[in-house]
Amino acid sequence: MKQKILRVCAVRQLTGTMFELKLSGIEGMNILPGQFVNVKTEGNYLRRPISVCNAEGDILTLVFKVVGRGTEAMSRLSEGDPADVLLELGNGYDLESCGEHPLLIGGGAGIPPMYYLARQLKRRGIEPTVILGFNTASECYYIDEFRAVSGSVKVTTADGTCGIRGFVTDALEECTGAYACGPMPMMKALYKTLSCPCQFSLEERMGCGFGACMGCTIKTKSGNRRVCKDGPVFRKEDLLWED
Amino acid sequence: MGRLSTVLCGIELDNPVIPASGTYGFGYEFAELYDINCLGTFSFKGTTKDPRFGNPTPRIAESASGMLNAVGLQNPGVDAVIREELPKLKQVFHKPVMANVSGFSVDDYVYTASLLDKEEQVGWLEINISCPNVHGGGMSFGTDPKAAHEVISAVRGAVKKPLIAKLSPNVTDIAAIAKACEDAGADAVSLINTLLGMRIDLRTKKPVLANVTGGLSGPAVFPVAVRMVYQVHRAVSIPVIGMGGVSSAEDVIEMMMAGASAVEIGAANLVDPYVCPKIIEQLPEVMDRFGINRLSDIIGITK
Numbered sequence: 001m002k003q004k005i006l007r008v009c010a011v012r013q014l015t016g017t018m019f020e021l022k023l024s025g026i027e028g029m030n031i032l033p034g035q036f037v038n039v040k041t042e043g044n045y046l047r048r049p050i051s052v053c054n055a056e057g058d059i060l061t062l063v064f065k066v067v068g069r070g071t072e073a074m075s076r077l078s079e080g081d082p083a084d085v086l087l088e089l090g091n092g093y094d095l096e097s098c099g100e101h102p103l104l105i106g107g108g109a110g111i112p113p114m115y116y117l118a119r120q121l122k123r124r125g126i127e128p129t130v131i132l133g134f135n136t137a138s139e140c141y142y143i144d145e146f147r148a149v150s151g152s153v154k155v156t157t158a159d160g161t162c163g164i165r166g167f168v169t170d171a172l173e174e175c176t177g178a179y180a181c182g183p184m185p186m187m188k189a190l191y192k193t194l195s196c197p198c199q200f201s202l203e204e205r206m207g208c209g210f211g212a213c214m215g216c217t218i219k220t221k222s223g224n225r226r227v228c229k230d231g232p233v234f235r236k237e238d239l240l241w242e243d
Numbered sequence: 244m245g246r247l248s249t250v251l252c253g254i255e256l257d258n259p260v261i262p263a264s265g266t267y268g269f270g271y272e273f274a275e276l277y278d279i280n281c282l283g284t285f286s287f288k289g290t291t292k293d294p295r296f297g298n299p300t301p302r303i304a305e306s307a308s309g310m311l312n313a314v315g316l317q318n319p320g321v322d323a324v325i326r327e328e329l330p331k332l333k334q335v336f337h338k339p340v341m342a343n344v345s346g347f348s349v350d351d352y353v354y355t356a357s358l359l360d361k362e363e364q365v366g367w368l369e370i371n372i373s374c375p376n377v378h379g380g381g382m383s384f385g386t387d388p389k390a391a392h393e394v395i396s397a398v399r400g401a402v403k404k405p406l407i408a409k410l411s412p413n414v415t416d417i418a419a420i421a422k423a424c425e426d427a428g429a430d431a432v433s434l435i436n437t438l439l440g441m442r443i444d445l446r447t448k449k450p451v452l453a454n455v456t457g458g459l460s461g462p463a464v465f466p467v468a469v470r471m472v473y474q475v476h477r478a479v480s481i482p483v484i485g486m487g488g489v490s491s492a493e494d495v496i497e498m499m500m501a502g503a504s505a506v507e508i509g510a511a512n513l514v515d516p517y518v519c520p521k522i523i524e525q526l527p528e529v530m531d532r533f534g535i536n537r538l539s540d541i542i543g544i545t546k
């Protein structure tokens with residue numbers, strides 16, 4: 001874990017509620033796909049955990065949905081503003097065990113970590129198939145960014161206004177491994193459907209984000225695990241989602 | 244003795260800054276960031292006889308200038324603490340540590356405290372009779388002077404190390420509880436644990452915390468803590484450890500003026516992991532600003 005004061009270099013509104021924030025000052029850090037950062041926001045006591053959407057050179061990209069006071073404050077940041085951030089948090093995805101043809105599956109506000117993962121896999125010569133799930137066309141974002149990384153990007157919308165009508169489970173294909181992040185119903189559906197090695201990125205309310213408070217503990221097959229420190233990425237075989 | 248040093252039950256601390264139980268784990272997360280030997284000491288995660296998972300999640304909620312937690316004493320149990328955590332801690336922390344003990348019956352407290360009492364790394368036993376997040380134990384001992392007296396005297400009879408009773412603010416007369424602990428043989432009292440609170444999610448109309456209620460801590464509780472430290476310091480003749488919302492060197496000084504011999508820092512570690520070394524570094528400068536020569540001169544100076 002590291003604490004840094006980063007500088008806002010760009011804020012861009014992607015949809016009605018999704019924002020992209022670019023922060024500078026991460027040169028020399030070792031940030032892995034699937035890790036998250038914990039952001040101090042104006043007027044709020046606790047930090048806000050947000051996945052790494054991209055980390056390249058000196059620039060960290062976060063993409064987030066405005067849902068409450070913290071994310072609202074983040075959306076109001078402007079160029080030059082300081083941002084107090086804890087970085088290198090969490091375990092990140094295991095990139096070794098996905099095989100030749102992995103599937104990356106993101107739903108709604110769970111899409112951002114898939115972008116950094118897709119880029120890192122590509123650097124290793126692996127081109128994943130990406131499946132992005134949204135509710136409706138006006139909520140779609142980052143489709144072009146993903147298309148620039150992968151030749152195989154599938155979009156699903158619940159109402160059929162963009163791409164395939166239905167859910168990410170309607171767009172699944174043969175694969176050697178899968179990575180997923182998104183709302184719980186989506187993750188549980190994937191847990192039931194997929195038979196390949198899978199890694200799921202979980203969310204939990206956090207006190208610290210770095211393993212000190214036991215605020216985020218879940219039960220797994222290998223015992224009690226802190227989502228912030230032992231996760232947020234868990235293997236399918238460790239999760240107790242049978243019910 | 245240095246300007247910052249203070250004495251806690253016969254053991255000298257380099258400074259009064261002590262990370263509070265439950266916000267510092269067993270120290271390792273912070274040892275990755277800085278040399279934790281800069282601390283006066285720290286109080287490790289509340290330990291019970293048996294391993295505990297704690298409460299279901301969500302366990303954390305936010306509030307204005309603070310947070311609620313309902314962790315429910317998740318810990319690996321006293322045997323694992325002694326077998327695994329203390330040897331690991333020895334690698335990174337070379338001062339006496341404060342062992343925080345919880346239980347659900349008098350026997351539980353006695354069992355856990357007497358095992359930790361035998362560990363050479365343990366300098367003090369902090370008996371938590373104030374956890375609001377477990378049922379049938381914890382706080383029920385700390386809200387009644389008779390029950391507090393019973394558990395503290397039973398532990399007193401079983402241990403040799405200095406005994407600190409950690410008090411609950413969820414009472415009408417905290418001084419009476421403190422007196423009962425002093426009469427039962429406590430060497431010091433520490434206060435405050437968290438204030439019982441609750442939040443509701445407007446969208447779902449349900450409590451935010453799975454446990455429904457949780458303990459409030461952070462800057463929101465600071466004035467309550469200062470008041471209680473002041474009242475308790477005047478009521479007892481044993482040392483008082485002050486805590487509740489402390490986040491700066493100024494807050495440390497205010498707590499000490501109210502009557503604290505040392506100060507614990509909880510929630511602040513979670514939002515600013517460097518807060519303790521920062522406070523230790525800033526103390527001399529802030530003392531200069533207020534004309535304070537030694538911290539030990541100001542303990543309970545406010546009349």
Ligand SMILES: Cc1cc2nc3c(=O)[nH]c(=O)nc-3n(C[C@H](O)[C@H](O)[C@H](O)COP(=O)(O)OP(=O)(O)OC[C@H]3O[C@@H](n4cnc5c(N)ncnc54)[C@H](O)[C@@H]3O)c2cc1C
Pocket residue numbers: 036046047048049050051052063064065066067068069070071072109110112113202203204205206232304305
């Ligand atoms: C590891 C991790 C990675 C995440 N990555 C992203 C991301 O890349 N993009 C994105 O849009 N969102 C992400 N989230 C969710 C994001 O943390 C919440 O949406 C955000 O904290 C909400 O804060 P708020 O103040 O706007 O909402 P409020 O509801 O006002 O927040 C109140 C409190 O609840 C907490 N909280 C609320 N919702 C969540 C949630 N879903 N998960 C955890 N804590 C929550 C807040 O942190 C805060 O402490 C991630 C969550 C986790 C745990």
Ligand SMILES: Cc1cc2nc3c(=O)[nH]c(=O)nc-3n(C[C@H](O)[C@H](O)[C@H](O)COP(=O)(O)O)c2cc1C
Pocket residue numbers: 207213215263264265266288289290312314316343371374409435436437459460461462464486487488489507508509510511
């Ligand atoms: C996440 C969390 C866990 C806690 N766990 C314990 C515990 O195990 N034992 C204990 O005696 N107090 C526990 N406490 C209480 C703190 O030690 C402290 O008394 C309280 O939080 C007030 O101080 P603060 O406002 O600086 O946080 C916990 C507090 C928090 C926030």
Ligand code: FES
Pocket residue numbers: 205206207208209210211212213214215216217226227228229
């Ligand atoms: S949020 Fe504190 S341990 Fe995970």
